[in-house]
Amino acid sequence: MNFKPGSPSAAFLCTFLIFVADLVSTHARGLAFDTAGNLFQTDSHSIFKFTPAGTKSTFASGFKNSLSLAFDSKGNLFVGDAEPRAIYKFTPDGEKSTFATGVSSFGMAIDRSDNVYVSGSDSIFKFTPEGVKSTFASGLGNPIDLAFDKTGNLFVADMAVFDIRILRSIFKFSPDGTKSTFTSGLEQPLDIAVDGAGNLFVTEVTAPDASTRSILKFSPDGTRSTFTSEVGRTSTLGMAVDRSGNVFVANQDSVLKFDSNGTPSTLASDLVSPDKQWEYECVDGNWPEIHKTSTAKHVLDLKGDDRSVPHGHTAEVVWAPDSKRFAFNYGPPTAAHSTYETTAFYQLRGEEWVLLHSPINEESSEESFAELAKHLPKGVRPPRLWRPGANRVVFKVRNWTDADTAILYVYSAGTSNGASDSPTAFLFTLKFDAEGKSKIVNAQRVPKKDIED
Numbered sequence: 001m002n003f004k005p006g007s008p009s010a011a012f013l014c015t016f017l018i019f020v021a022d023l024v025s026t027h028a029r030g031l032a033f034d035t036a037g038n039l040f041q042t043d044s045h046s047i048f049k050f051t052p053a054g055t056k057s058t059f060a061s062g063f064k065n066s067l068s069l070a071f072d073s074k075g076n077l078f079v080g081d082a083e084p085r086a087i088y089k090f091t092p093d094g095e096k097s098t099f100a101t102g103v104s105s106f107g108m109a110i111d112r113s114d115n116v117y118v119s120g121s122d123s124i125f126k127f128t129p130e131g132v133k134s135t136f137a138s139g140l141g142n143p144i145d146l147a148f149d150k151t152g153n154l155f156v157a158d159m160a161v162f163d164i165r166i167l168r169s170i171f172k173f174s175p176d177g178t179k180s181t182f183t184s185g186l187e188q189p190l191d192i193a194v195d196g197a198g199n200l201f202v203t204e205v206t207a208p209d210a211s212t213r214s215i216l217k218f219s220p221d222g223t224r225s226t227f228t229s230e231v232g233r234t235s236t237l238g239m240a241v242d243r244s245g246n247v248f249v250a251n252q253d254s255v256l257k258f259d260s261n262g263t264p265s266t267l268a269s270d271l272v273s274p275d276k277q278w279e280y281e282c283v284d285g286n287w288p289e290i291h292k293t294s295t296a297k298h299v300l301d302l303k304g305d306d307r308s309v310p311h312g313h314t315a316e317v318v319w320a321p322d323s324k325r326f327a328f329n330y331g332p333p334t335a336a337h338s339t340y341e342t343t344a345f346y347q348l349r350g351e352e353w354v355l356l357h358s359p360i361n362e363e364s365s366e367e368s369f370a371e372l373a374k375h376l377p378k379g380v381r382p383p384r385l386w387r388p389g390a391n392r393v394v395f396k397v398r399n400w401t402d403a404d405t406a407i408l409y410v411y412s413a414g415t416s417n418g419a420s421d422s423p424t425a426f427l428f429t430l431k432f433d434a435e436g437k438s439k440i441v442n443a444q445r446v447p448k449k450d451i452e453d
Contacts, residue, residue: 030238031250032069032077034092039267040077041065041238041250047079050255060090064450068108068118072129080105087118087127100131109146109154117154119143124173136174149194149220151175155182157189157202171204178255183218189273192238201227202246203236213282215239215247215258228262253316267268270316273323280326288315288330290353300346300353301445302328319398325356325432327397327406328387332362341394341451342366343408356436359428360408365393372410372428375440398427406430411451425451 031041039050046061047069061450064083071077076094082104091098104123105118116127117136124143126136141160148154152175159168169184170192182200192205198220206214206229213236217227231249238250254269266272272293282288290300302315315330324347331341342365347358361367376397394411401407408430413423429442 020408030067030069031240032238033242034071034077035075037165037242039255040069040071041255042069042079044245045305047077049267054255059203060094062095062450068105070108070110070116072110072114072116073112073186074114078108078110079120080108081105087116094351096159097291100127100133107144107146109148111148111152117146119146119156128245136177137179140171142405144190145192147192147194147200149198150196151198155192155194155200157192159188159190168198183222183279190251191236193240194240195245195247196243197245200243201239203239203249214397215249215262219334228258228264230258230262230264231256270319273319273326274321275323277323282315284322288328290317299351300329316405318397318399320403320406322403324403325400325436327400328395339392339394341396343395343397345406345436345438347432354436356432358438359430359440368395372440374425375427375428375443376436390425401429402434406432409446423451 033039036371037052039052041048041050042063044065044067045063047059047063047066048165049059057304060079063079066079066081068080069077077090078099079088079090080086080103080327081088085100085102085104087100087103087105099116103123103307105122105181107119109117111117115130116129118125118127120143122138122140122142123135124137124140124146127143135265136154141154141158142164143156143159143375144159145152152400154173156171156173157168158171161168166184168186169187170182170186172180172182172293174180182242183202186202186204188205189202193201193246195201200218202216202218204214204216206212211233212229213231213233214229215227215231217225219225227247232251234251236249236251239248241247247258248267249256249258253271255267255268256394257265269279273279278299279291279293279294280288281291288302289298290302291298318327320326324349326346328344329341330343331339335401340422342362343360344362345358346353347356359368359371361371394409396409396411398407398409406429407409408428409425410428411423425446427441427444427446430438431441432438
């Protein structure tokens, strides 16, 4: 595995956000509003809180694969975690408890009586406020997103194709459970949301190669129109409508906002530095760069001139809170049947971004392992983490705890005698001085149950 700091692949991934149409008919898959208008969003492992102005903070963490969020009328937040197959409940003051177990929820919605509905397998399950479970509907194909309208009708986006002639459908269930087909002929209706007037919004691909995406609008009687075609190329994994009729769509990096006329803006973006002065962009998924937001002037090319960038790899920028440093996580070209992800650190000096020296040797995973081994907890043998047969190695900055401190996630998995070894992972705390020199000040093993795949 030999590569240089300026030769990462880059391609956008998408994340998961869903906004709540209103707090009486709360709906969410990966995002929900509280009564104050703050937005709560899950990225599978943590729940983040966004103020109406887009300021982000961490509300809770430690989840394995949380997929759905919803608020009830009392301000309690419900979180569906697929890996332990559980639904957790957070009170308004943040106290956590287990609401239900034995259910893997992808979509979640709460009705006006505070009954919790979740989609799982081919069914929709209903939980009373006390946690008593029943089956609301079964015989579906692959129910994904759920949304209530203000009269209590439940809309379900089903990703199964029962008939190639009608493609995928959205079903409507009346409050008594009567099922009907609201609309069909859809390619990829992953995200749905309902506004206060009863209009249903649906994200949809609008090109055979999925290169463009739109939001469709269905009136209460089923009349279809295109609300906007400016959603972009990256997959959408969440949508909702606020009380003012604004439609929100999110991907891995950003939360997009469309007013009632379809005019786009950005609520929040991980691509933009906290001070709003710098932005990471990737043109055509192949040309990662940093540019100045005020002028769109390119100031740093993150791709080397001597290498092509393979499709299918991932890249992301993780900004320090003061916008003076960032970590660039990326996957360079690797041999077949192996995966290597690494990171590079940059610091702003004047108006110039410069590459910093770090314990991560981007040309050799073995040398990186050797350097990090000096800081492992006592009693931990280095071969447990960096064995010669490792075919998946990850060095990834997860977050900055402050302007000078980054948390590095290190993962290794491989084979031994033809059999797969159990993966091993550590968290290293890196501290930077004013000149950008770093040192490891803490290291800890990640419990096996919390290791990311």
